[in-house]
Amino acid sequence: MGISDRPSPRIAVVGGGIGGLATAAFLHRAGLDVTVYEQARELTEVGAGLVVSPNAVRLLRRLGQFERLSARAVALEIGWEFRRWADGRVLFSQRLGDECERRYGEQCYVAHRADLLDVVRAAFPASALRLNSRVAQVKRRADDVEITFADGARVNADVVIGADGVHTTVGRFVARTGAPRFSGMCAYRCLVPAHRAPSFALRPVQTLWLGPGRHLVHYPISGGAQVNIVAFGPAHDWTTESWSAEGRAEDLRAEFAGWAPELTALLAAADRTGQWALLDRDPLPRWTNGPIALVGDAAHPMFPFYAQGAAQAIEDAAVLARCLADQPTDPSAALERYERIRRPRATRVQQASRDRAETNHLPDGPAQQVRDESFAKEDPLTHNGWIYGHDPELGLTTNDLELKGSKK
Numbered sequence: 001m002g003i004s005d006r007p008s009p010r011i012a013v014v015g016g017g018i019g020g021l022a023t024a025a026f027l028h029r030a031g032l033d034v035t036v037y038e039q040a041r042e043l044t045e046v047g048a049g050l051v052v053s054p055n056a057v058r059l060l061r062r063l064g065q066f067e068r069l070s071a072r073a074v075a076l077e078i079g080w081e082f083r084r085w086a087d088g089r090v091l092f093s094q095r096l097g098d099e100c101e102r103r104y105g106e107q108c109y110v111a112h113r114a115d116l117l118d119v120v121r122a123a124f125p126a127s128a129l130r131l132n133s134r135v136a137q138v139k140r141r142a143d144d145v146e147i148t149f150a151d152g153a154r155v156n157a158d159v160v161i162g163a164d165g166v167h168t169t170v171g172r173f174v175a176r177t178g179a180p181r182f183s184g185m186c187a188y189r190c191l192v193p194a195h196r197a198p199s200f201a202l203r204p205v206q207t208l209w210l211g212p213g214r215h216l217v218h219y220p221i222s223g224g225a226q227v228n229i230v231a232f233g234p235a236h237d238w239t240t241e242s243w244s245a246e247g248r249a250e251d252l253r254a255e256f257a258g259w260a261p262e263l264t265a266l267l268a269a270a271d272r273t274g275q276w277a278l279l280d281r282d283p284l285p286r287w288t289n290g291p292i293a294l295v296g297d298a299a300h301p302m303f304p305f306y307a308q309g310a311a312q313a314i315e316d317a318a319v320l321a322r323c324l325a326d327q328p329t330d331p332s333a334a335l336e337r338y339e340r341i342r343r344p345r346a347t348r349v350q351q352a353s354r355d356r357a358e359t360n361h362l363p364d365g366p367a368q369q370v371r372d373e374s375f376a377k378e379d380p381l382t383h384n385g386w387i388y389g390h391d392p393e394l395g396l397t398t399n400d401l402e403l404k405g406s407k408k
């Protein structure tokens, strides 16, 4: 049977992280035939939190998953609250709550990663997910794509979507890339149970501490039961780029020694930390190769300084599904359209995230004073308007899809 004889192209998604599962969820919503192949034996996300910004929330709502998200996540009253490292002085405070909803139609949430994974996982049938399936190779053939797994098994698909993260295997069959550069920075991440955290850290606020060569973000997750900490500083000789690598809590504390007492009290309550070297990658020259395309970190790995990697993966997923729903018998054209729509925006977020590395880490001095004064002059909520206000589905015509569940 050729592709034009099938009711839907056979779509294989490689990778069951937030990007891959969101892709499956939007493809399922569009009535397309999708199977996800994930290498792990069970679905897992590391024990850490992430921001689910309004641009992602409105898409999750359209998947019918808003209640599942809001039941476990924390709605932020203040988005970015920037504080000075030495004395905790507030430099910038982005009041969210009702005002965020009025401007952008949705609130901004913080969630445990496993909870967000569960939200996207719930939006398509479990039978479409194959665990313990590590993809080793994809090969374009005349009529379809052959996928070979690490155990030698093979399947054929009409479309292959690489959602396999920053160390993508599928990406090798899409675009040649240069080696990533070591940024010299690393991230620490840890969770502190709420009962051990200072009450300051339990506020529904994304607090960001800025200091010379370092910054640190914390917010409550899991309905307020835990505080998530992500800290960025010099990597020294740490070069491992893996979320599962364990660092030492005392190294984290040493990096922030002498900072304001509210912050050091929070770090004193951390007994374990992950540590992750931040590698810097240039935007890819292309995201698609015929019927093969990339989404999420595989397509646009970015520094986490705008807290947008997963949100951008969810935006990719929504657009990709709509493009394939519009042109199911010509996947290559559909994927090209997807890339045309998505690449400029994701590249802009990638670039903005990269620029923040310098701004966030200015040493005390004239440039830092100019930065801090400019914070005081900005309307904090407009500051992120280009990110939060974006609706990637608006303006896309689709055969029979409506913006279901949309509030707008």
Ligand SMILES: Cc1cc2nc3c(=O)[nH]c(=O)nc-3n(C[C@H](O)[C@H](O)[C@H](O)COP(=O)(O)OP(=O)(O)OC[C@H]3O[C@@H](n4cnc5c(N)ncnc54)[C@H](O)[C@@H]3O)c2cc1C
Binding pocket: 014, 015, 016, 017, 018, 019, 020, 037, 038, 039, 040, 049, 050, 051, 052, 133, 134, 135, 136, 163, 164, 165, 166, 167, 168, 169, 187, 189, 230, 276, 295, 296, 297, 298, 304, 307, 308, 309, 310, 311, 312, 313
């Ligand atoms: C410190 C830090 C903080 C962050 N904070 C935020 C935030 O607040 N908000 C936000 O939106 N984003 C944030 N991000 C970014 C976000 O975590 C990522 O962008 C997002 O998780 C990427 O999802 P993904 O599905 O593309 O990739 P991944 O999560 O890496 O998933 C890839 C999946 O593919 C599987 N896989 C890999 N290779 C194969 C293979 N060969 N065969 C089969 N399966 C395979 C893996 O097992 C994995 O399950 C942060 C990132 C960092 C590092």
